[in-house]
Amino acid sequence: MTYVLKPKFHHPALPKNNLGLTHRDYEGSVSTLCAGCGHDSISAAIIQACWELDLPPHRVAKMSGIGCSSKTPTYFLGQSHGFNSVHGRMPAVATGASLANRDLVYLGVSGDGDSASIGLSHFAHCLRRGVKMVYILENNGVYGLTKGQFSATADIGSVSKQGVRNNDEPIDLISMAILLGATYVARSFSGDKRQLVPLIKGAIHHRGIGFIDVISPCVAFNNHPGSTKSFDYVRAHNDAVNALDLMIDRDEIVIDHEPGTVVEVTQHDGSVLRLRKIEEDYDATDRLAALGYVQHGHAAGEVVTGLLYVNHEMGDLNDRMNTVEVPLNSLGDAELCPGSAALDTINAALR
Amino acid sequence: MLQVAPPRQTRVNDFVVKFANVNGSGSASANRLFARAILRMGVPVATRNIFPSNIQGLPTWYEVRVSEAGHIGRRGGVDLMVAMNPQTWRQDVAAIDAGGYLFYDATRPMPAAQLRDDITVLPMPLTAICNQRYADTRLRQLFKNIIYVGALAELLGIESGVVEQLISEQFKSKAKLVEPNIEAFAMGREHARKELGGPIDLEVRRADAVGERIFVDGNNAAAVGCVFGGATVAAWYPITPSTSLAEAFSRQCQRHRVDPATGKNRYAVVQAEDEIASIGIVVGAAWNGARAFTATAGPGISLMQEMIGLAYFAEIPAVIFDVQRGGPSTGMPTRTQQADMLYCAYASHGDTKHVMLIPEDPHECFAFAALAFDLADRLQTPIFVMMDLDIGMNEWLTKPFTWESDRRYDRGKVLSAEALEAGVEFGRYLDVDGDGIAYRTMPGTYANKGAFFTRGTSHTRYARYSEQGADYVDNMARLARKFETAKGLVPAPIATAAAEPTRYGVIYYGSTAPAMNEALQALAEDGIHLDTLRVRAFPFAAAVEDFVLAHDRTFVVEQNRDAQLRTLIINECEIDPARIIPILHYDGTPITERFISAAIAAQWQALVASAHNEAAE
Numbered sequence: 006m007t008y009v010l011k012p013k014f015h016h017p018a019l020p021k022n023n024l025g026l027t028h029r030d031y032e033g034s035v036s037t038l039c040a041g042c043g044h045d046s047i048s049a050a051i052i053q054a055c056w057e058l059d060l061p062p063h064r065v066a067k068m069s070g071i072g073c074s075s076k077t078p079t080y081f082l083g084q085s086h087g088f089n090s091v092h093g094r095m096p097a098v099a100t101g102a103s104l105a106n107r108d109l110v111y112l113g114v115s116g117d118g119d120s121a122s123i124g125l126s127h128f129a130h131c132l133r134r135g136v137k138m139v140y141i142l143e144n145n146g147v148y149g150l151t152k153g154q155f156s157a158t159a160d161i162g163s164v165s166k167q168g169v170r171n172n173d174e175p176i177d178l179i180s181m182a183i184l185l186g187a188t189y190v191a192r193s194f195s196g197d198k199r200q201l202v203p204l205i206k207g208a209i210h211h212r213g214i215g216f217i218d219v220i221s222p223c224v225a226f227n228n229h230p231g232s233t234k235s236f237d238y239v240r241a242h243n244d245a246v247n248a249l250d251l252m253i254d255r256d257e258i259v260i261d262h263e264p265g266t267v268v269e270v271t272q273h274d275g276s277v278l279r280l281r282k283i284e285e286d287y288d289a290t291d292r293l294a295a296l297g298y299v300q301h302g303h304a305a306g307e308v309v310t311g312l313l314y315v316n317h318e319m320g321d322l323n324d325r326m327n328t329v330e331v332p333l334n335s336l337g338d339a340e341l342c343p344g345s346a347a348l349d350t351i352n353a354a355l356r
Numbered sequence: 357m358l359q360v361a362p363p364r365q366t367r368v369n370d371f372v373v374k375f376a377n378v379n380g381s382g383s384a385s386a387n388r389l390f391a392r393a394i395l396r397m398g399v400p401v402a403t404r405n406i407f408p409s410n411i412q413g414l415p416t417w418y419e420v421r422v423s424e425a426g427h428i429g430r431r432g433g434v435d436l437m438v439a440m441n442p443q444t445w446r447q448d449v450a451a452i453d454a455g456g457y458l459f460y461d462a463t464r465p466m467p468a469a470q471l472r473d474d475i476t477v478l479p480m481p482l483t484a485i486c487n488q489r490y491a492d493t494r495l496r497q498l499f500k501n502i503i504y505v506g507a508l509a510e511l512l513g514i515e516s517g518v519v520e521q522l523i524s525e526q527f528k529s530k531a532k533l534v535e536p537n538i539e540a541f542a543m544g545r546e547h548a549r550k551e552l553g554g555p556i557d558l559e560v561r562r563a564d565a566v567g568e569r570i571f572v573d574g575n576n577a578a579a580v581g582c583v584f585g586g587a588t589v590a591a592w593y594p595i596t597p598s599t600s601l602a603e604a605f606s607r608q609c610q611r612h613r614v615d616p617a618t619g620k621n622r623y624a625v626v627q628a629e630d631e632i633a634s635i636g637i638v639v640g641a642a643w644n645g646a647r648a649f650t651a652t653a654g655p656g657i658s659l660m661q662e663m664i665g666l667a668y669f670a671e672i673p674a675v676i677f678d679v680q681r682g683g684p685s686t687g688m689p690t691r692t693q694q695a696d697m698l699y700c701a702y703a704s705h706g707d708t709k710h711v712m713l714i715p716e717d718p719h720e721c722f723a724f725a726a727l728a729f730d731l732a733d734r735l736q737t738p739i740f741v742m743m744d745l746d747i748g749m750n751e752w753l754t755k756p757f758t759w760e761s762d763r764r765y766d767r768g769k770v771l772s773a774e775a776l777e778a779g780v781e782f783g784r785y786l787d788v789d790g791d792g793i794a795y796r797t798m799p800g801t802y803a804n805k806g807a808f809f810t811r812g813t814s815h816t817r818y819a820r821y822s823e824q825g826a827d828y829v830d831n832m833a834r835l836a837r838k839f840e841t842a843k844g845l846v847p848a849p850i851a852t853a854a855a856e857p858t859r860y861g862v863i864y865y866g867s868t869a870p871a872m873n874e875a876l877q878a879l880a881e882d883g884i885h886l887d888t889l890r891v892r893a894f895p896f897a898a899a900v901e902d903f904v905l906a907h908d909r910t911f912v913v914e915q916n917r918d919a920q921l922r923t924l925i926i927n928e929c930e931i932d933p934a935r936i937i938p939i940l941h942y943d944g945t946p947i948t949e950r951f952i953s954a955a956i957a958a959q960w961q962a963l964v965a966s967a968h969n970e971a972a973e
Binding site: 127342 | 395566568569570571572580583584586588589591612613615618619620621622623624625626628629630632633634635636637638639640641642643644645646647648662663666756757758759760761763764765797798799800801802803804807808809810811812813821
């Protein structure tokens, strides 16, 4: 979390949005993540989405936990308040913030360690309550800051850089999100900005939780050949993993693909992800069908991406709690304190 | 068969009645009716529930101390035992003071061997009476309780009109229940008059000693304090003995915090997934400018540690009610202790210190709850309100709540949009005023000034990440300065001088207060005079250290094993431990006047003896 100042020079020809702001006005300090990290692509997508939506940066609050992903709010929206809280508890902190002021945009950034392990319960309850926020999960299947341990989203049979096989069933946060009643559930890929930016924009405009699971390869620790289909294949390629440990010349993965096609994406480490666009006739409002489609895709070793489920009818936590339209943090003494006469009545009832 | 003990004087408005019941039998509301009837006759009572962590079938006790003199602490001992639970028969009979009374359900009379010859036995065939009158088993059980209240009313001289009035109030919304309850009450009264020979020598006599005082438990009082203190966000996880605080807050908000024009709520209560989420929600809400609190007990405090450290280090207001129960671990969930004092004072890893407010009764629970929100905003740090089960869950006779009509909330140091517009320099952790408290900004305030990054990592005065030693030390030293500032803002300790000059003092706090006050009188009658200091907050004012230094020896009376407040005093005031003598009560029951008097008297004699020896040498 080093703080690096950026030059403030703006090229005069930079395009401006309707607020007269350029991309630069939505940036943060210089990223200190590894060169080529998928997370930086997500930060860029967030900047792009906020800029395109003409969001006043100060009306966004950035919330995060602990980990590589949770560091990223420093690298975008430098004019927004940010809160880098404790490991796994971002959803709880964001819940409180959202209740205190329902008028801001809450942009939660979390990782797979943060949300699928230490904070799994908060992830679950934040979703089922319908907190109004964008919940971006930067999912790389690995603990980066502590140098390469498996996370709970690592696929069964995949092998760590040290040659250790993951024997545990992965937690599929997308299926969980749909089961838990999240009302905007999407998956994307950090290398697919064309898909991700609209998904973020859609989530910002969603009244309720907007959960986006973004597969975001870790160039430093999950950068070796491995397969989610074949244990033998993974073991057979362990050597190559170590060979890729040099981490030189790591370009970000950028892909484009047409709807309805399955695209094989070679990660930095040479391992293959199959990304599959939603079928043209996919019904994103059918909860059970969405769940089935995601499960079938997972069983086939595919990563289903896109807007997978959406429900506009549930409303958010503030709606469910029937809170006043103005932010609770704007209420003054007169609206909060019942006053001494009311206290006399309370006293009288206790005699 | 009546066994008659030697005659003794009638004791008016000064005795202890204890009910031994089985929980889940509906006895609680009948026992409460009994206590409230005495209050309505103008006679102070102190009531205490001693209950198990269980819903049905285990022993539970309800103690009613009748005291016209107004002693609301536990005295110790029992003058009239209402023994309704065969499981605890032996211990209940043994608990009665010599010359006392035993009232029991004598449908199956107890043999003499199970009784005592130094007490008066008042047998009443309650089950038989109920079976004869009621066909329904549930009614038999419920009315049995009301029938014994009727019998006790006759025996003690409680006015029927008062009880009938209370029954009418209780069943205001279920009017058809009024008549059957009054009938059952009258049936008990009549039976006691005919079969037990009417009044005994314990008497409730109408007085005017209750005055303006109210009868309320601390959890409800604190909840009202939260409403008046401006709390808008509450997050909690159910845990005994704090649950009723959060639930009472919801109830009070439904009455006082619904916008009459729209029907919408000016509050939000979240029953969270655990205590970690509870404190996380509180921290998030308070960071965003809402007044927020959680209520919990020791195990919840354990879970909240990391977030408490974050709130301390990132300087976020948070109000935490710790309704203490018996620890460690699950401990005694339904018993009382003051055993989280040290843990809360230094909660979380690293160098941390926290503000604690320590109310002595429900009146102060209300006052300190409201105050806690002002202090949290002013000091931008967690504020603990250290209650316990005895205050929190028992109804106490206490001074009415008060609120100055011109009182306004202190929202602390917050930079407005206007101030930012005017170009005021903003450093989130910049000590502009020299009191260790920096200015903060609320998210969303101003377009391009005042934003900062809140983090649990070490930071500069301008909220930037830094692991430079100088930055870290600068920040930690300022936090220590802020804690010094807190000393002048928290409720000051209350000192009371003994009637005669003395070289000895006593420090006490929280729910120990009423028993302590009464013990002081008893000790003074025995020639033991003590100056007193009631500690009401941490950090300690200078008066605490001064008090200890001004006395040869100071007793610290508290309800835990390890003398936690004593340790805090020794540590914070850097005082010779030999100066402070611990008086410790930690069996989970509320401390009694008799315990304190006996323990201090014993220590006193040892001190006097050693002083004599020194003089002889």
